[in-house]
Every structure is written in structure tokens, then in C-alpha cells.
Amino acid sequence: MHASKYHINTLKEAPAEAEVKSHQLMTRAGMIRKAAGGIYTYMPMGLKVLRKIEAIVRDEMNKAGAIELLMPVVQPAELWVESGRWEQYGGELLRIKDRHNRDFVLQPTSEEVITDIARNEIHSWRQLPLNFYHIQTKFRDERRPRFGLMRGREFTMKDAYSFDRDEASAQASYDAMFEAYMRIFGRLGLEFRAVAADTGSIGGSRSHEFQVIADTGEDLIVYNPASPYAANLELAEAPCLIAERGPATENLAKTATPDAPKCEIVAEQLSRPLTDTVKCIVLATEVEGKPEETRIWLLLLRGDHELNEVKTGKLPGFENGYRFATEDEILETFGCIPGYLGPISPVKPITVIADRTVANMSNFICGANEQGYHYTGANWGRDLPEPQVSDLRNVIAGDPDPQGGNLALQRGIEVGHVFFLGDKYSKALGATFLEKDGKPAMLQMGCYGIGISRISAAAIEQNHDDKGIIWPLAIAPFEVVICPMGLQKSETVRNASEWLYQELQAAGVDVILDDRDTRPGIMFADWELIGVPLRITIGDRGLKDNVLEIQARRDDSAAKVPVEEALSHILDRLK
Numbered sequence: 171m172h173a174s175k176y177h178i179n180t181l182k183e184a185p186a187e188a189e190v191k192s193h194q195l196m197t198r199a200g201m202i203r204k205a206a207g208g209i210y211t212y213m214p215m216g217l218k219v220l221r222k223i224e225a226i227v228r229d230e231m232n233k234a235g236a237i238e239l240l241m242p243v244v245q246p247a248e249l250w251v252e253s254g255r256w257e258q259y260g261g262e263l264l265r266i267k268d269r270h271n272r273d274f275v276l277q278p279t280s281e282e283v284i285t286d287i288a289r290n291e292i293h294s295w296r297q298l299p300l301n302f303y304h305i306q307t308k309f310r311d312e313r314r315p316r317f318g319l320m321r322g323r324e325f326t327m328k329d330a331y332s333f334d335r336d337e338a339s340a341q342a343s344y345d346a347m348f349e350a351y352m353r354i355f356g357r358l359g360l361e362f363r364a365v366a367a368d369t370g371s372i373g374g375s376r377s378h379e380f381q382v383i384a385d386t387g388e389d390l391i392v393y394n395p396a397s398p399y400a401a402n403l404e405l406a407e408a409p410c411l412i413a414e415r416g417p418a419t420e421n422l423a424k425t426a427t428p429d430a431p432k433c434e435i436v437a438e439q440l441s442r443p444l445t446d447t448v449k450c451i452v453l454a455t456e457v458e459g460k461p462e463e464t465r466i467w468l469l470l471l472r473g474d475h476e477l478n479e480v481k482t483g484k485l486p487g488f489e490n491g492y493r494f495a496t497e498d499e500i501l502e503t504f505g506c507i508p509g510y511l512g513p514i515s516p517v518k519p520i521t522v523i524a525d526r527t528v529a530n531m532s533n534f535i536c537g538a539n540e541q542g543y544h545y546t547g548a549n550w551g552r553d554l555p556e557p558q559v560s561d562l563r564n565v566i567a568g569d570p571d572p573q574g575g576n577l578a579l580q581r582g583i584e585v586g587h588v589f590f591l592g593d594k595y596s597k598a599l600g601a602t603f604l605e606k607d608g609k610p611a612m613l614q615m616g617c618y619g620i621g622i623s624r625i626s627a628a629a630i631e632q633n634h635d636d637k638g639i640i641w642p643l644a645i646a647p648f649e650v651v652i653c654p655m656g657l658q659k660s661e662t663v664r665n666a667s668e669w670l671y672q673e674l675q676a677a678g679v680d681v682i683l684d685d686r687d688t689r690p691g692i693m694f695a696d697w698e699l700i701g702v703p704l705r706i707t708i709g710d711r712g713l714k715d716n717v718l719e720i721q722a723r724r725d726d727s728a729a730k731v732p733v734e735e736a737l738s739h740i741l742d743r744l745k
């Protein structure tokens with residue numbers, strides 16, 4: 171690409187409404203232009219970034235065995251009525267009518283259409299498993315569209331849907347997608363974390379989000395640096411906060427945690443909360459080397475809680491990692507109803523936990539030791555403000571006393587989400603297939619989203635400086651920019667630049683040659699703002715000494731490299 175034949179239009183100022191860096195920088199770099207609130211044109215360079223993200227996603231989806239198709243943006247209301255979401259979805263669902271007064275929706279996601287496809291296309295167990303995906307425009311009439319591509323109303327999402335014979339096979343499909351997502355976000359060059367998550371309006375019983383780590387993220391993640399535990403705070407509010415600091419808390423922390431055996435939170439929010447203030451947590455404690463002594467703790471919180479009798483029991487399946495338990499399962503195992511609060515069996519000290527969602531019931535804290543179960547801070551009803559992130563950091567992440575809590579907090583941007591759906595949609599739409607024995611059975615489903623356009627913004631939130639964007643190589647609009655000094659005047663510079671440009675192109679490098687007639691300062695500022703990973707400067711002065719200059723976007727200064735070594739040097743740096 172020659173810059174003189176391309177469209178580059180950088181701006182000095184960001185629009186006043188742009189609150190976050192990605193919105194400011196994408197606008198200033200000329201990657202997006204606003205059409206309406208939350209609705210943008212992807213300008214040529216912005217589109218290049220999206221296409222690169224899509225290519226990585228597509229490649230890994232294909233490798234994981236998913237099959238691409240393309241479902242419509244405009245979908246008939248009938249299917250949404252069938253699933254129940256015509257009623258349930260709320261204001262985010264954009265409903266439109268055609269000239270015959272028939273109802274349609276602009277798809278926010280495609281469970282209905284794909285389940286309709288499945289019920290018509292899948293007849294036999296022999297066809298399973300199947301996983302269909304598409305990369306398509308979504309529309310969600312977000313209450314607060316903001317932050318540019320981060321929370322748009324129209325945006326691009328990859329959504330995949332798996333169909334399986336039974337739950338075990340559906341779990342395998344879920345796991346395969348989870349693994350594919352790990353590879354995708356790794357290849358995108360982003361620092362990310364997979365966390366246990368809420369299932370929201372998509373529904374289902376099990377889910378994980380993929381969060382790009384960035385201080386400007388809207389989500390709060392709680393994780394244990396010493397274990398695989400990580401969850402979206404939205405879901406895991408309970409285990410992470412000790413909001414009230416006072417003698418009671420301190421005592422509790424001291425008595426509860428010394429020489430505690432390994433303790434891990436193994437499941438969270440066993441069911442959708444019954445009220446806003448209900449949260450359920452299952453804890454497992456494990457004595458090193460004695461898996462048979464693993465104990466499951468159950469904690470169910472409710473505003474009007476009462477202590478009831480509870481059976482001692484053990485939920486299967488927690489021994490190797492964690493899973494989610496259903497409310498029915500808990501009821502059956504422990505014979506208790508939500509509202510019960512306490513350990514399932516007396517065990518050694520565990521940890522100290524508290525619940526942010528009960529903040530309006532004051533700061534609730536509980537823990538346990540050999541003597542049994544303790545809780546404190548039960549100042550029910552007192553009207554206290556929600557704890558702030560800064561409080562939490564002090565108490566948890568920044569706690570110098572490791573016994574005070576081993577969980578840490580960080581902010582994240584949700585860029586992907588995998589859900590185990592079970593038969594929620596197949597039941598609603600009657601999507602069955604014939605089993606081996608000739609009997610009809612419900613398709614077991616999973617669904618898997620990736621916010622393609624949001625990823626471009628998240629990458630910038632994570633990678634920028636005062637000068638502009640610093641793209642991860644894999645998704646940069648161009649990998650290399652050649653900046654000739656005085657190309658119009660010097661034939662030597664022109665020839666050297668064209669030569670290098672051709673060589674790089676032949677080597678498969680995505681390169682742009684800035685042959686616009688601009689001053690070096692402006693040229694450099696443009697490419698620093700745009701965030702191209704590698705800049706090559708070619709000028710008469712250097713060529714006299716047979717060198718050109720190579721500078722990576724994060725480098726403080728340029729490296730002088732002999733002309734004949736330039737190509738291999740550049741290719742090395744792009745590895």
C-alpha cells in the first residue's frame with residue numbers, strides 16, 4: 171500500500187464525548203467515524219484491524235471443528251416468541267415492523283434462528299456433534315452506548331452454537347470452545363483471563379467469560395493468584411470482599427485462617443439469585459494429600475436468612491477442579507433451602523468471606539474454624555454505601571497480611587463468553603433428533619460469543635501511550651511503515667524505499683510506504699498515533715553510510731541497520 175493512494179485522516183482532537191482512550195485514539199487515528207450514538211463506520215484502517223481479528227477467530231474456530239454459515243440480521247419475531255425472549259429480552263432488543271405490519275427483530279444474538287435451523291436439519295444422532303458459527307452484525311439497543319466500539323449498539327460478533335447428543339458430549343464441545351478461545355486470545359496478543367461468569371439473558375447453567383485486563387474495564391474480576399480460581403465479581407461477589415474493618419473482622423480473620431488447609435471456592439451462584447440479595451456459594455476445603463477429606467461447604471445468603479437444619483452431604487464432581495451445582499442438586503444433597511447458612515460438616519479452618527451484594531444489609535462477613543461456624547458483622551438493615559473498589563484493593567489485593575485474604579482484584583473488558591445451554595432453546599423450539607434406539611431426544615446446546623469489534627478497542631485500552639495506539643502485531647492495520655525522508659527530492663531515497671517495499675511485500679509483510687509529501691515530524695506523529703508496530707526510516711544521510719533506521723513502536727530510539735541486512739532484521743523483529 172502506498173499512503174498517497176490510501177485514505178489517512180488523523181485528527182488533533184478527540185470528540186468531547188470520548189471518555190476512554192480507545193474511543194479517543196480510534197477516532198483521532200481515523201479508524202472509526204460516528205454515524206449515530208453507538209453506531210459507527212469502520213474506516214479503512216479500522217476495518218483492516220477487524221478483518222485481522224476475524225481471520226484469527228475464523229482460523230481457530232475452523233481448527234476446532236466449527237462450521238461457518240451466515241444467519242440473517244433481521245429475524246422473524248415468531249422465533250423469538252417461541253423461545254420466550256420476545257417477552258423477556260427487554261429494551262435492548264430492537265423490534266421493527268415490515269410493510270405488512272409483521273414483527274421482526276434486529277438480532278442481538280442468534281440462538282433462535284440456529285435452533286430453528288437445527289430442528290429442521292438435524293434428524294439423527296449420526297449427524298452429531300455439530301457446531302455452527304457466523305461472524306455477523308449484531309444490534310443491541312444499549313441503555314448507555316458509550317466508549318466507542320467498546321459498547322456499541324451495532325457491533326460485530328462471532329457467535330457459535332454447538333449441538334450434542336447428551337450432556338457429556340455437550341460438555342466436551344464446551345471444553346473445545348474454551349480451549350479455542352484460549353488460543354484465540356493468545357494469538358491476538360492480549361493479556362487476558364478466563365473467569366467464571368453469570369449467564370445473563372442468554373440463559374443456561376454454566377459459563378465463562380474471557381476478560382482483557384485493563385484498568386478502564388467495566389467488569390471487576392476476582393481471582394486467586396495461587397489457584398485457578400477467577401470469577402466476574404458480578405457473579406462472585408460473595409467470596410471476595412471484607413468490607414467492614416473492625417475488631418470483629420480482625421479477630422475473625424485471625425482465628426479463621428492460621429494454618430488453614432488449602433481452601434478453594436469451587437462453585438458460585440448455584441442458581442439465579444432468588445432476590446437481588448441472595449447469593450449462593452459452595453466452598454471446598456482440601457487437606458493436602460488426602461482427597462478423601464475434601465469437604466464441601468455451603469453458604470446461602472438471604473436478607474431474611476434463618477438457620478435451619480441441614481444434612482451432611484457431599485456433591486460429587488468437585489474433586490478435580492470445580493463445576494456448577496444446580497439448586498435442585500443442592501436441595502437433594504443437603505436437604506436445605508436457600509436461606510440456610512453454614513458449613514456442611516465440621517472441618518479445619520477455612521477462609522474469610524463476605525458478600526458485597528448484602529452491603530445493603532451491612533457488611534456481612536463469615537468464616538469458620540475447628541470450633542464451628544462463625545459469622546459476624548450482621549448489622550442487618552443498616553443502610554451503608556456499597557464498598558468502593560479502592561476499599562477492596564486495600565483490603566484484599568493490597569493486604570500486606572497474606573492471611574487476610576488470598577484473593578486479588580483487577581478490572582477487565584469482557585471480550586468473549588461461553589455458555590452451556592443444555593436444552594433451554596431446544597426444548598422451547600422442539601429441536602429433537604432420533605437417538606440410536608430410535609427414540610427422539612432433545613439436542614444439548616452451548617453458545618459461544620466473541621466481540622470482534624470490542625476486541626479492537628480492548629487491545630487499545632491495554633496497549634497505548636501518550637503518542638497513540640500500540641497495536642499487538644497480529645492485529646495492527648499495517649505491520650510495517652516505511653517513512654522516506656525527502657522522497658520527492660531524492661531519487662536514492664525513492665529507489666531504496668521502493669526496493670524495501672517490494673521486498674517486504676514479497677515476503678508477505680503487510681507494509682505501507684508513506685509517499686505523501688509530508689514533513690517528518692507530522693509523518694512520525696501520524697504513524698505513532700495509528701500505532702504501526704515497526705517503522706523504517708530511510709533518508710539520504712543514512713544511505714550515505716549505507717544504513718536505514720528501524721524502530722519498534724515501544725522502542726525509545728531507532729537502530730541503525732546496514733541496508734543489505736535490513737530485510738532479515740525486519741523479518742526477525744516481526745517473528
Ligand code: ATP
Binds near residue numbers: 320370
Ligand atoms: P456486556 O456485559 O459487556 O454487556 P454481554 O454479556 O451482554 O456483554 P454477551 O451476550 O455475552 O455480551 O455477548 C458476547 C460478546 O459480545 C461479549 O463478550 C462482548 O465481547 C460482545 N458484546 C456484547 N455487547 C456488546 C456491545 N454493546 N458492543 C460491543 N461488543 C459487545
Ligand code: MG
Ligand atoms: Mg450486555
Ligand code: MG
Binds near residue numbers: 370584
Ligand atoms: Mg456481560
Ligand code: MG
Binds near residue numbers: 370379584586587
Ligand atoms: Mg456476556
